[in-house]
Amino acid sequence: MPESYAAVMAADGSENPPWKDLPDSTPSVLVVDDSEFFADMMASEIENGSSFETISCYDGETALEKIERNDIACIVSDYRMDPVDGIELLETVRDEYGAIPFIILTGQGGEEVAIEAIRLGATDYVTKEMIIEGEEFSLLLNRIEQSVNHTMAQTELARRKELIETQRDNLEFLNEVLRHDIRNDLQIISAYADRLEDHVDQAGRADLETIQQSTDNAIELTKTTDKVAEIMLRQEVDRQAVSIRDIITEEIETIRAADPNATVEVVGEIPDVEVLAGQMIDAVFRNLLKNAVQHNDKREPEITVSATEQEEVLEVRVADNGPGISEELQQSIFGKGERGLESEGTGIGLHLVATLVDDYDGDVRIEDNDPEGSVFVVELQLADA
Structure with missing residues (x-):
């Protein structure tokens, strides 16, 4: 038995794709009337005037069998039938097949029947006498098309x-695994590697340092990925007035402590102002500073940070003395998964930066540093602008 359109529309219509995606299925309009002449005539006219094939039957019980065995896109049913009338057929269809479009035909002055049918879930109604007189047949065709298209949508x-x-549930689960299971194991590896420092000879010290550095990088990556997942799972954008000077200063101190070989200087003073941002704004500057150090080809990376108030924005500049970024790569480096500077990383940190800044209605770009390196420029809207 082929999977029917009615089955597709069952319940809330959410478990299967619409009939157009079903293999080898042709949607049909089911015409139900206890007058064989009228049912066959209606079916013929609908088929000639629309893109649908039609099936006609002459009682409600047979109609239910047709729905079960065929791909029914819409039902057009008379109200007065025995032993199952149009209202009873409608109720059964709604109980068993959900949202399949159902247009009921009423007699002259059958407004009460039409109101009851609509209350019970009929998609629409048309007066039978006016169809016989040819006045509403084009209207019926139009309503069939509209009903099917609306229900499909x-x-x-x-x-x-x-x-x-x-997908949200799966992402939440994977994020839980990442945050707890994977990060916990990485932290255990890091702790045991630290304990080996006094037991490794000079020949193996470089290998141990590589293990420690790689483990630290992997732990940081899990934290960054956690932030990205948080952004993807949120219901609305977090945007409020945030005091920025202490946030930037704290991230600078953190990067200084993490890499003693790197020099991080603040040029001038960071203005004590509020910008429109969110609780994750610290991740923007953390990732820009880490990027400036980790992707630097110098033995002693030199980073400068400056911030200036402009008309309606605060401009923060993070400059480095690294290898620089080509103009072509500058256009794509913020994309998810993009890598640059012969990096072994995932590129997710800069993608996070761009996503957050965009959420805050700000801007981030890259400029060439003089005489070497790159400058990452972040513009954030001032809260009182």
Whole structure:
């Protein structure tokens, strides 16, 4: 038995794609009327005037069998039928097949029937007498098309929403594994490597330092990935007035402590102002400073940080004496997964920077440093602008 359109539309329509994605399926309009002549005539006219094939039947029980065995895109049913009338058929369809479009045909003056049908979930109604007289047949065709298209759109929307929710759940699970299981193991490796310092001879010290450095880098990567996942999982953008001077100063002190070979100087004073940002603004400057040190080809990296107030923004510049970044790479380096400077990293740190700054309605760009190296320029909106 082929998977029917009715089955696709069952429940909230979220578990299966619309009929157009089903293999070897042709959607049909099911016409139900206890007058064989009228049912066959309607089916023929609908098929000739639309893109649908049609199936006609002459009672509600047979209609349910047709729904089960065929790909039904829409049902057009008379109200007065025995032993199962149009309202009873509608209720059964809604209970068993969910959102499949259902248009009921009423007699002259059948407004009460139409109101009851709409209350029970009918998609629309058309007066049967006016169809016979030819006055509403084009209207019926139009309503069939609109009903099917609307229901397909709602089904696809529900399917995509469910897919997004599933992806969110998977991302949350993976983030939990990353934060707890993987990071915990890395921290254990780091602790044991530190304990080996007094037991490794000079020949093995370089290898031990490589293990320690790589482990530290991996731990930092899990923290950065955690921040990226937090951004992806949030419901709304976090944007408020944030005092920026202490944040930048703290990140500078952290990078100085982490790499004694690096020189990090502040040019001038960092203005004591508030910018429009969020709780993760520290990750912007942490990653820019780490990038300036880790991707520097000098034995002693030299980093300068400066900040100036302009008309409506605070401009922060992080300059280094590294190998520089080509103009071509400057255009793409903030992309997710982009790598530069012969890096062995993932490129996720700079992607995080760009994502956060964009969320804060700011801007980040790269300029050439004189005489060598690069300058990362961040512009953040002043809170009182």
